[in-house]
Structure formats: C-alpha cells, structure tokens
Amino acid sequence: MAGDGGDERAHERAVAQREIALLLRRLNVELDAVGARFATAHGLNRTDVRALVAVMDAARSGEPITAGRLGEAVELASASTTALLDRLERVGHLRRVRDPQDGRRVVLEMSESAMAAGAEHFGGLQRALGAAMAGYTEQELALVARVLTDVTDAAGRYARSYGDADAQRG
Amino acid sequence: MAGDGGDERAHERAVAQREIALLLRRLNVELDAVGARFATAHGLNRTDVRALVAVMDAARSGEPITAGRLGEAVELASASTTALLDRLERVGHLRRVRDPQDGRRVVLEMSESAMAAGAEHFGGLQRALGAAMAGYTEQELALVARVLTDVTDAAGRYARSYGDADAQRG
DNA sequence: GAAGAAGTCTCGATCGTCGAGAGACCTCAC
DNA sequence: GTGAGGTCTCTCGACGATCGAGACTTCTTC
Incomplete structure (x- = not known):
C-alpha cells in the first residue's frame, strides 16, 4: 500500500470507482428505458x-x-x-x-404470445449486449462477471439495509 | 471460428456473455430497489x-x-x-x-434539504459499491469501465431503436 | 401593434394502487 | 367429523398520478 506512487495509485482507483458508479447509474437508466419502450410497445x-x-x-x-x-x-x-x-x-x-x-x-x-414477446424482447437485448461484448476475451468477460456479481450483491445489501434500518433500531 | 478448441472457446464466450446479461438484469433490479427504498423512505x-x-x-x-x-x-x-x-x-x-x-x-x-438527501443517498450507495470494488486493481477496474461503457451504449441504442421502428417503417 | 409560437398551468377524466374486509379453502386439535 | 383459526384470493370504495384538451401569459417576428 505504501511506497512511491501509492497515493496516486489510490487516487486513480478512486476515480475509476466513481466512474464505474456513474456508469452503473447510466446503465440503470438505459435498461429502464428498454423496459419502458417494450411496455408501451405492447400496451x-x-x-x-x-x-x-x-x-x-x-x-x-x-x-x-x-x-x-x-x-x-x-x-x-x-x-x-x-x-x-x-x-x-x-x-x-x-x-x-x-x-x-x-x-x-x-x-x-x-400464454404462448407472452412467451414469444418476452423471448423477442430479451433475445434482442441479449444480442445487442453480446455484440457490445464481442471485442473482449473470455478472461476479460469472466473478470467483468466477477465484478458485476460483487457490485450487484453490494447493491442488494444496500437496498435491503434501507428497510432494515427500522428493524435494527430496537 | 475454425481450428482446434475454437468452437469450445466460442462456446465459453457465449456462456460468459449470457451470464453477464443475466447479471445486468439482476443489477438493474437491485438498483431499482435502491431507488424505490430511497423514495418510500422520503415519502x-x-x-x-x-x-x-x-x-x-x-x-x-x-x-x-x-x-x-x-x-x-x-x-x-x-x-x-x-x-x-x-x-x-x-x-x-x-x-x-x-x-x-x-x-x-x-x-x-x-433546496438544501433535497441536496442533502440526495448526497446521503448517492454517497452511501457509492461507498457500498466502492467497497465491493476494493479487491480489484486499477487496471481491472479500467477494463470493467470500458466494458460497461460499451454495454451501456448498446442498451441505449437498443432502447431508442424501439421508438424508431415506427419511423423507419415508411 | 398584431399574429403566431412557446412555455406553463387548469380542468375533467382515466387508471393503477391501496386498506379494509368478505368469502372460500385448508389444517389441526378435539 | 366438526369447529376454530389461519391462508389465499377477491370485492369495494377511495386516493393519487397521469393524461388530453384547452386557457393564459410571454416572447418573437413582421
């Protein structure tokens, strides 16, 4: 942790973390938008x-x-x-x-129709995401999956901590 | 595509992509939950x-x-x-x-109160996410940021393609 | 100045959500 | 078997978020 450049490295990491947090927020907005478009398209x-x-x-x-x-x-x-x-x-x-x-x-x-609509929707989205990931190696994607798992778990815990705040007070 | 192990490698990549797509869906749900908790907590x-x-x-x-x-x-x-x-x-x-x-x-x-509430909320979430990323190196986080950028852009394009489908038909 | 455009607000209606409670069904003790 | 209590879904009446249509004020252009 210590040594020359340690501070700068920590700073770089903090910047990267903030950038990722911002990206996650943007991603959330975009994925919500996808869901909203699908919803209105299907009434x-x-x-x-x-x-x-x-x-x-x-x-x-x-x-x-x-x-x-x-x-x-x-x-x-x-x-x-x-x-x-x-x-x-x-x-x-x-x-x-x-x-x-x-x-x-x-x-x-x-119903079959709902299954078909869902498959079309998720299939299309998955293809779009897959294309975006096409330029990365298997190892890189594995790393991303690990990070996303950790981040998602953390978000889930954080979400649940909101409700538990009342229960814990006692 | 061809060559020894090429098929298997492509398969592995496809699996990793599907896994990430699933993770993104889960992440979206969790982040929505965070927003929902924040909302109800503040009326x-x-x-x-x-x-x-x-x-x-x-x-x-x-x-x-x-x-x-x-x-x-x-x-x-x-x-x-x-x-x-x-x-x-x-x-x-x-x-x-x-x-x-x-x-x-x-x-x-x-108002100041709204700013404070927002800062508390986003600050807390950002700390939680930062802690989840603590175990990764700067280079790893940079890679994740790149992938997330690509994926987010793809999701945005996909979302917008829904609305444009009508306009394009003509 | 008059005509038209732009930005916000008012009104009445519709729809999703809720709390309270009814009704049907299951379980278990006797 | 029968009754008490719990579980699951539904009905009812009310509330709030959203909308389309249109009114009103202000800006822009001629």
Missing part, C-alpha cells in the same frame, strides 16, 4: 412487465408462481395483484389456474 | 426521484433545468409535470423561479 405498464418477467422466470425454473407470490415479487398489495392479473388475463398474456392441491391458490401460466 | 414516488436526479444533475452541470425540459427528461405530459412540481415544491424539495430573461420559463432550484 403494458411497468408493473405488468415486471410481473410477466417474474412469471416467466418462475415458469423457467419449473415452479410456477402463485398470485400471492407474484404480489410479493413485484411488491404489490393483494388488491393490486388481483387487478394486475385481471389486466394481464384480459389481454391474453396469462391464465389463472386454480391449484388442484390447494383450492385457495391460483397458479399462473403464461 | 416520494419513482417519478419524483427521477425528477430530483434530473434537477440535481442539471444544477451540477451549471445549467439549471426548466419545467418543460424536466418534463421531457422524465417523459411526462405537461399537465403531469405541473403536478409533479407542485408535489416537490409542497414538500420543500424544489423552488420554482420565473426566468427573468424569459417570462414564460420556470427554472427549478433544489
């Missing part, structure tokens, strides 16, 4: 898109999600979740299916 | 926060923003922008000041 709102993504992820994992779980995932009150499902079902993106094992539950199934 | 909604950030950035750049420009920045109709400014002014985060050069314009000034 949806932001919550609808988040919900479809959650349902899609659940379906992919093999554990279809229920109405209540979806409400938790998108942080919506139960009344709002019902309205959300009404909207998505009305336009044919979703089907409500009563759970035969537990008659209280409603499990959610995505 | 604001998502739009309010976006607006405050825009006003803050403008103030920092030395060119204070006007009501109309802000509406464009957060993609809001003029009626909604007026309501937004009413909200933010009511809670004391913002001041409306008529432009002495152009009596139609209303320029926006952030």
Whole structure:
C-alpha cells in the first residue's frame, strides 16, 4: 500500500470507482428505458412487465408462481395483484389456474404470445449486449462477471439495509 | 471460428456473455430497489426521484433545468409535470423561479434539504459499491469501465431503436 | 401593434394502487 | 367429523398520478 506512487495509485482507483458508479447509474437508466419502450410497445405498464418477467422466470425454473407470490415479487398489495392479473388475463398474456392441491391458490401460466414477446424482447437485448461484448476475451468477460456479481450483491445489501434500518433500531 | 478448441472457446464466450446479461438484469433490479427504498423512505414516488436526479444533475452541470425540459427528461405530459412540481415544491424539495430573461420559463432550484438527501443517498450507495470494488486493481477496474461503457451504449441504442421502428417503417 | 409560437398551468377524466374486509379453502386439535 | 383459526384470493370504495384538451401569459417576428 505504501511506497512511491501509492497515493496516486489510490487516487486513480478512486476515480475509476466513481466512474464505474456513474456508469452503473447510466446503465440503470438505459435498461429502464428498454423496459419502458417494450411496455408501451405492447400496451403494458411497468408493473405488468415486471410481473410477466417474474412469471416467466418462475415458469423457467419449473415452479410456477402463485398470485400471492407474484404480489410479493413485484411488491404489490393483494388488491393490486388481483387487478394486475385481471389486466394481464384480459389481454391474453396469462391464465389463472386454480391449484388442484390447494383450492385457495391460483397458479399462473403464461400464454404462448407472452412467451414469444418476452423471448423477442430479451433475445434482442441479449444480442445487442453480446455484440457490445464481442471485442473482449473470455478472461476479460469472466473478470467483468466477477465484478458485476460483487457490485450487484453490494447493491442488494444496500437496498435491503434501507428497510432494515427500522428493524435494527430496537 | 475454425481450428482446434475454437468452437469450445466460442462456446465459453457465449456462456460468459449470457451470464453477464443475466447479471445486468439482476443489477438493474437491485438498483431499482435502491431507488424505490430511497423514495418510500422520503415519502416520494419513482417519478419524483427521477425528477430530483434530473434537477440535481442539471444544477451540477451549471445549467439549471426548466419545467418543460424536466418534463421531457422524465417523459411526462405537461399537465403531469405541473403536478409533479407542485408535489416537490409542497414538500420543500424544489423552488420554482420565473426566468427573468424569459417570462414564460420556470427554472427549478433544489433546496438544501433535497441536496442533502440526495448526497446521503448517492454517497452511501457509492461507498457500498466502492467497497465491493476494493479487491480489484486499477487496471481491472479500467477494463470493467470500458466494458460497461460499451454495454451501456448498446442498451441505449437498443432502447431508442424501439421508438424508431415506427419511423423507419415508411 | 398584431399574429403566431412557446412555455406553463387548469380542468375533467382515466387508471393503477391501496386498506379494509368478505368469502372460500385448508389444517389441526378435539 | 366438526369447529376454530389461519391462508389465499377477491370485492369495494377511495386516493393519487397521469393524461388530453384547452386557457393564459410571454416572447418573437413582421
């Protein structure tokens, strides 16, 4: 840490960190914009898109999600979740299916059209991002993945620390 | 593309790219969560926060923003922008000041309290992110910054290509 | 000065979200 | 089996954010 140039090196690192923080903010804005464009292009709102993504992820994992779980995932009150499902079902993106094992539950199934729209959207975005990464080596991308993992975990912890502040006070 | 191991290497790269794309999605979710927590902690909604950030950035750049420009920045109709400014002014985060050069314009000034809240929020997040990056060298962070720049630009282009799709069809 | 453009605001309507509570279903103790 | 209590979803009424249309003020141009 010490030695000649140590201070300057620390300064350089601090600059790089600030630059990355700024880039992450810009990236967040752009990715939100992508989601917003997709939403309006399909006559949806932001919550609808988040919900479809959650349902899609659940379906992919093999554990279809229920109405209540979806409400938790998108942080919506139960009344709002019902309205959300009404909207998505009305336009044919979703089907409500009563759970035969537990008659209280409603499990959610995505329609083919919604799957296709999602695949087109995410596929396109992924291709665009892939093209942007085309100039980097496998090792470089692996490093980026490590950094992003660390940064994402830190952001998640920071987000959760907001809510826990009340709980910890006691 | 050809050659011994070429296929495998391409495969590895594709895997790394997919992993990064997934990480970016997760990161976006977490950063949105941070914004949401900040918003509710301060009695604001998502739009309010976006607006405050825009006003803050403008103030920092030395060119204070006007009501109309802000509406464009957060993609809001003029009626909604007026309501937004009413909200933010009511809670004391913002001041409306008529432009002495152009009596139609209303320029926006952030209050000290809003500046402080923003600094606390972004400062805290930046510290958290900085800590997550502490284990990497200057060169590694520089590489990450380059990749993030490319990826962010690509995301921005992709987002804008959504809207242009209609214009291009013709 | 008059005409038109630009910037902001007012009004009425629509839609997403919420809290409270109802209704259906499940679980478990008896 | 039956009743009590918990879980899950939905209904209802209210609130707030957003919008389109248009009014009003101010600037620009002729």
